[in-house]
Amino acid sequence: MRSISVFRSHRWQEVERLRAERNAVANKMKGKLEPSVRQALVEEGKNLKEALVTLEEDLVQLTDRLQQEAQSIPNITHPDVPIGGEESSIVRKMVGCQPEFTFTVRDHLQIGKDLDLFDFDAASEVSGSKFYYLKNEAVLLEMGLINWALTEVTKKGFTPLITPEIVRSSVVEKCGFQPRGQNTQVYSIEGSDQCLIGTAEIPVGGIHMDSILPDSALPLKYVAFSHCFRTEAGAAGAATRGLYRVHQFSKVEMFIFCQPEDSNMYHEELIQIEEDLFTSLGLHFKTLDMATGDLGAPAYRKFDVEAWMPGLGRFGEISSASNCTDYQSRRLGIRFRPFLSDASPANSKKGKGSAAPTQFVHTLNATACAVPRMIVCLLENFQQEDGSVFIPEPLRPFMGGLQVISPKFK
Template sequence: MIDPRILREDPDRVRVAQRRRGLSDEVVDRALSADSARRSAIATYEAKRGEQKSMGKLVARAQGEEKAELLARTKALAAEVKQAEAAREAADAEWSDCLLEIPNLAAEEAPEGGEDDFVVLERIGTPRDFEAEGFAPRDHIELGRMLGAIDLDRGAKVSGSRFYFLTGVGAELEFALINLANETAREHGFTQVIAPSMVRPQAMAGTGFLGQAADDVYRIEGEDMYLVGTSEVPMAAYHSDEILDVDTLPLRYAAFSPCFRKEAGSHGKDTRGIIRVHWFDKVEMFTYTTLEESYAEHERLLGIEKSFLDKLELAYQVIDTATGDLGLSAIRKFDCEAWIPTQGKYRELTSTSNCTEFQTRRLDIRGRFPHESGSTTTRPLATLNGTLCAVPRAIVAILETHQQADGSVRVPAALQKYLGREVLEPVTGSGA
């Protein structure tokens, strides 16, 4: 959640931030009203409790009719205290609910607008000119079938639409990509993690995925558990309810996990192939650091993502995501989009977000900082996340970018040691 002091001291800043995201600012007025009601309810409760304590002392000293009158008043006062306590709790809940509705305040540098209002920061590499090479590129669906790498028909038969099997070199390619991603993470000082894909509601809400993104989340019926759409969720909750020494920062993790998404709202989009699916594997970078260092760390994560795409020998662009397309917790997000030849456009492969203190306030993660007095003080830390490798989309980009006229696919040099070959050759009798 945002810092409540900003809401109280500079509500117009929050109103502007809401409008920049394309959201109503009425929640700001509701939150301020709830805060006022909460403060009043607290004052009323404390006054009643103080009177109750004083009454208890008087009863102890009183006798006869006076004591009887005081006891009657004490009984009535106990009911009033109980009522005041209930009002205080209700007002506090309303205040908390309003705070949870408010997204992080988007950075001033982030372009304003919706999904299509991003700003291209740079383009790396040149898309292949297949026409000049004398052949029309095949899409990843046809290439996957020729290579015996992707089985969409049986994926749909077994699990439904937007599911798939990776078979043969397709499965090998996934493991190669995961190994390369982990190697890249280790080179940059990340601790490798295998994270759970099921979490409690506190973890999901704490990372902001039960707000505007709730429709895309799978809930396990009969259990108070959710399937994660990214290992950002368990990694953000990893240090929940902890105080970390500032000397240990930054803490950098690279977590592997399966990811599950309903893809709500994507009806009719990418219905063929493995670009937009309900399940995929991913390696996600996650950092805990100070607010002051978070901005440089954001650029660092972007640099690591770019280095990974360079290893895959892809043409890609980096975009600054518009405010209306930011997640609830992010103040700014950079996406790396690879060129997909058969679509004739760039598609997102990785993204990295700076969530500042938004998630740590919800999950009660603080840092212990030295104070000039010689003691220490605590305050919320900052969190950042960055996709290193979302497997299906990486496979799509590799197959389509490095295909050859006969349907074979050249293996990027960085993956050859994991795949044990330089070229993926079409197969026959794959059963597809």
């Protein structure tokens, strides 16, 4: 990247030199001149213009390359983040214990087949692999989970949003994701500069793009519902079967804009909200402080929640909470203007007192409910010997009072 930066600097200097020469020629042409002198200046100006166009095109290309290289540089990490790959992550908390079954445990695919809750075969014919139809009580379960999560998080002072699900590629890049490339998780729309979102984090992050917020407005807390679309490039294996890893799903996402000194505090608040939500459903889960190799580009620190999935016989990720500090806000141009608490009488005069330098906000995001994996957890953990599935009490008001999903007999 340094060589590109140096080359761009040289090109910029050349562009500035030619612009100065062109301006000088333009100044010489003012007033009366001999025809031969004027013609010579016209030719010189024409040559300078052509050379300048070529250099400016090179400068644009170099700037784009430099921007792409810069966007590949990840955020710095919190000093307490464990160093290494995913296996180096540290367990922060363990909640609950594995359910005990006196019968043969079924995975969510078998449960869904027995209770007529999904149709993967028809969806594969209509849309391709890793798509699905939800049927019968599974539809109520998805809607119930969404409304439950939105209701509970809104009680915490978050503003509910429904976001656009198509965004500009530039916004995806500014949020720290790569919309192009061999293993991208982003669906790009051919012939446009737009993409389908992989998370509501992206459109919510862009809602205050290129803005200066008053410090009195912070923190801004949002909880957003959206559908999400991911290519899941490279995903394979038994652990990705069924609803665990799909191309389209519903999700409720929390997002916070705050002052820099508060972001660590709000990170703890977000993970606590997640833990409270999953505890209320009676899930067995662990919270992890993720190692550097699993953070992704935007995250300064990331906590993951992994829930026990009896059908898989292991823990599976159901949510994460990330503090992205000013990594996204610098790219998105989101600042705030601090309040001058020590304003003197001199500063209270007209034109004074509002000139505090702006700072970049910090951004944080966290998953309140990724619906398909929550359905996996609920079906597998609350399956009964008679083939039915018990509905956790907090969800029942959002599912018309339904307490049990029972087998259908013809």
